[in-house]
Amino acid sequence: MDRPSALGALLAALDARGYDFVTPTPSVGRRAVERGLSKSEPLRAIFGWSQTFERQDLEPALFDLLVAVDALDQDGDHFRSRVRVSRLAGMLFLHSAFPARASDAVFLGPDSYRFTRFIAQATADDGAMSIAEIGCGAGVGGLAGARLHPAARLVLGDVNPKALELAAINAAHAGIVAETRISDGMAGLHGPYDLIVANPPYVAGESGRTYKDGGDMHGARLSLDWAAQAMQRLNLGGKFVLYTGSxxxxxxxxxxxxxxxxxxxxxxxxxxxYEELDPDIFSGELRREAYADVERIAAVGAVIQRNA
Known part of the structure; x- marks a missing residue:
């Protein structure tokens, strides 16, 4: 069984078992590991909280699927899954295990839930026939948009091949046809499109993590650049829906x-x-010198529409 098939089988198996998990902030994730939450529910402990486990804690069929895709770390008699699974907008999403520290990690968190709610709010009355997601990561925004507009063609773009791999698997499990393309911003997403969605990296500094670093302007540069690019790829009447931090x-x-x-x-x-969706997010970042002149970081939503 190839890697996409094995990971798809993992999602199907978890879905069949009624698996459910909402991914919280990293600080809550650290607390869960420290306190050993969900030890009585091994699937949530292993695939949700990214806790270590012993081989007998996981069904052999699921253990074998992780082995088949080389998605297990081992330390003596203890194992840890390199993939995490969360439910969002009624769909299961594969993404990177906690903590997501690798440069090519595929991140999903509380922003993802706010992002999909904002897409629903901003496009409820639209009839989009073509959708693109910039920097798709696990594919959350694009798949949520496709669920709202089932007749639309969907294209998912990202600079990270690992993200595109997981996004394609997530789409297939959700029963959504999606094309994936390597794309730095809109570079590989030629369009035009009726709907473009994005949740760009927006943290200031250089962590080396693709999903996190937003460039200058206190991390807002990438959001502004993607907005400029998306405007040039919209059909008449089309919308660019942006969720980001400011x-x-x-x-x-x-x-x-x-x-x-x-x-x-x-x-x-x-x-x-333009609206402020949450007045205070990622407050821990404010301790860093890059935010010395910043009061707070807000989650914001913007919709740019091309006049018909």
Whole structure:
């Protein structure tokens, strides 16, 4: 059995067993490992909380699937899955185990849940026939959009081959046809599209993790760049739905919003709606020097629509 087939079989087996897990923040994940949560529910402990386990804790069929795809770390008699599985928008998603420290880790977390809710809010009355997700990761945004618009063609793009592999498996398990492409921003997503969605990396600094580093502007550079690129790939009436984080500067200025409003103002054929979805996220980052002039980090949602 090849890797996609084995990982797809893992998702099917977990689904058949009624597996359910909501991925929380990393700090909650660390607490769960320390306290040994879900030890009475081995599937959630192993595939949700990324806890170590002994071979007898996991059904042989599931253990063999992890072996087949080289997705197990071993330390003596203890094992740990390298993949994690979460349920979101009614679908199961494979992503990287906690903690997601590798440069090519595929991250899914609380932002992913806010992202999909914002897509539903922003596109509820649309009839999109073509959808693209920039920086798709596990494919959360694109698959959520496709569920809302089942007649649409879906393209998922990312610079990370591991992300595209998992996104393709997640799509297949959800019964959604999706094309995956290596793409730095919109470079490989030629379009045009009726709907483009993105949840870019937005943390300041250089961690070396593809899913985390957002560039300058306190981490907002990638979000602004992707917005500029997406605007050029929209059909008439099409929408770019962006979920990201914005560093609110000392004094209350949302510099990313100011920059995004300037970008849209330069192109008279587009209009912008913008809202703060959560006023305080990733507060631990504020201890870092990169955020010395920042009051808080907010989760924000923006919709740029091309006039019909």
């Amino acid at each position: 560093a609110i500067l000392d004094g209350g200025t949302d510099a990313f919003r100011v920059a995004l409003e300037g970008l849209v103002a330069e192109a008279s054929t587009y209009r912008l709606t």
